[in-house]
Amino acid sequence: xxxxxxxxxxxxxxxxxxxxxxxxxNFPEPVDFESKYDExxxxxxxxxxxxxxxxxxxxxxxxxxxASYKYAKAGxxxxxxxxxxxxxxxxxxxxxxxxxxxxxxQSRIDYHEYTSGRQIVKAFLPxxxxxxxxxxxxxxxxxxxxxxLPCQLKITxxxxxxxxxxxxxxxxxxxxxxxxxPVRAAFRIAxxxxxxxxxxxxxxxxxxxxxxxxxxxxTGAKIAELLRKIAKEVHPDLTPKEIGKxxxxxxxxxxxxLLDQAGKSPDFxxxxxxxxxxxxxxxxxxxxxxxxxxxxxxxxxSSTFAAILGINANTLPNTVPLDTDMGEYxxxxxxx
Numbered sequence: 013x014x015x016x017x018x019x020x021x022x023x024x025x026x027x028x029x030x031x032x033x034x035x036x037x038n039f040p041e042p043v044d045f046e047s048k049y050d051e052x053x054x055x056x057x058x059x060x061x062x063x064x065x066x067x068x069x070x071x072x073x074x075x076x077x078x079a080s081y082k083y084a085k086a087g088x089x090x091x092x093x094x095x096x097x098x099x100x101x102x103x104x105x106x107x108x109x110x111x112x113x114x115x116x117x118q119s120r121i122d123y124h125e126y127t128s129g130r131q132i133v134k135a136f137l138p139x140x141x142x143x144x145x146x147x148x149x150x151x152x153x154x155x156x157x158x159x160x161l162p163c164q165l166k167i168t169x170x171x172x173x174x175x176x177x178x179x180x181x182x183x184x185x186x187x188x189x190x191x192x193x194p195v196r197a198a199f200r201i202a203x204x205x206x207x208x209x210x211x212x213x214x215x216x217x218x219x220x221x222x223x224x225x226x227x228x229x230x231t232g233a234k235i236a237e238l239l240r241k242i243a244k245e246v247h248p249d250l251t252p253k254e255i256g257k258x259x260x261x262x263x264x265x266x267x268x269x270l271l272d273q274a275g276k277s278p279d280f281x282x283x284x285x286x287x288x289x290x291x292x293x294x295x296x297x298x299x300x301x302x303x304x305x306x307x308x309x310x311x312x313x314s315s316t317f318a319a320i321l322g323i324n325a326n327t328l329p330n331t332v333p334l335d336t337d338m339g340e341y342x343x344x345x346x347x348x
Contacts, residue, residue: 024056068294070257071266072100075246076239081191083242090204090221095230096238098204099218100263101197105183107267107285110260112136112169113218115229121216124171134171135216141202142166143195153202154211163187165195169286179286232260265295272296 031041043052077100084097099113113135115122123131143151143162151162163185185195201217208227209215218230239258243250264285271281281292307314 020056027052027056068257069259069261069265070254071269071295072104072239072258072262073243073247076242076258077104077192079242079246080238088221089200090208092220092222092228092230092234092238095201095204095218095220096235098197098201099230099235101192102194102201103263104192104267104270105194106167106181107264109264110232110235112171113216114231114235114260115216115218116231118228118231118234121229132170133214133216135218136167137170137215138202138205138213138217140168140170141198141217142168143199143202153199153206161185162195162199165198167198181284181286235260235263268292268295 027043031043034041044050045053047053080093080097080100083093084091087093099108102108111122111134115135122134124134125131138153142165143153144164144166145151145160146163148164149160151160164182165185166180166182168180183194186193190196205215205217205219208219208221216229219227220230222228236259239260239262240255243255243258267285268281268287271284276284278290278293281287282290285292
């Protein structure tokens with residue numbers, strides 16, 4: 013069916029044109045885009061919100077995480093597969109935005125420019141990650157040196173989308189699950205960067221060697237490519253459209269979903285994953301755990317109804333015959 017609705021941006025441009033016309037006629041503008049209480053602005057924002065729902069990214073699955081580990085083990089220590097797995101271990105906990113660690117292109121560094129003209133690297137630099145050992149001593153990373161095993165990592169976000177620059181996040185090592193420990197993974201990333209960047213303090217941390225042995229920067233496009241390749245392998249029943257919902261943002265969505273499934277409060281989720289608003293809730297509508305929770309929530313009512321019908325779960329067959337007769341049903345006779 014053809015979508016004949018105007019896009020939110022189109023509506024916004026029409027309204028701006030109307031405002032401009034009123035201004036030229038020396039009349040007050042009918043729509044105040046600066047006011048959150050303006051009914052027209054509310055309507056435009058509602059349309060914009062509806063447009064984003066079909067394009068929301070899917071969270072990474074446990075099967076995809078396991079497959080990423082398999083590819084990492086098969087690759088070299090400087091490969092993109094190992095870099096990808098290391099960042100999944102870390103993003104699973106920290107919910108990184110892609111701009112915080114990746115570049116737009118594989119051969120060029122992205123910079124943030126202040127109004128003064130000063131430029132700084134957007135993505136994490138070595139100085140943004142401080143590792144400490146069990147004695148709470150800072151661990152200095154070098155490309156050739158042997159270091160203590162880190163037990164803590166403090167991450168500083170110099171440049172953030174929400175402009176809360178300079179915020180920090182500290183995470184502890186997961187000694188019970190060392191293979192997916194986020195601190196150990198971050199340590200591997202830092203060591204790899206020290207090797208490939210020749211210990212430069214001004215080079216991004218997310219670097220790897222391609223098959224030709226050339227140093228490349230990790231990009232959002234590369235992350236999407238690898239995730240979709242893995243998704244096709246471990247979830248062969250997914251449609252191309254569903255595969256396309258995996259992108260570099262999937263790691264951040266994954267972190268939100270995992271904390272929600274663990275029963276953490278909205279304040280905890282927003283604080284640890286650095287979310288100012290409530291937009292993260294849009295990713296929590298139809299996760300696997302929520303589906304199970306929905307069924308469990310109705311368990312008592314379902315049992316009562318089954319008892320009324322005289323249905324015994326222990327006597328139900330494992331398969332449903334194709335000619336199961338549930339009686340005739342005319343959809344036209346019932347309200348939607």
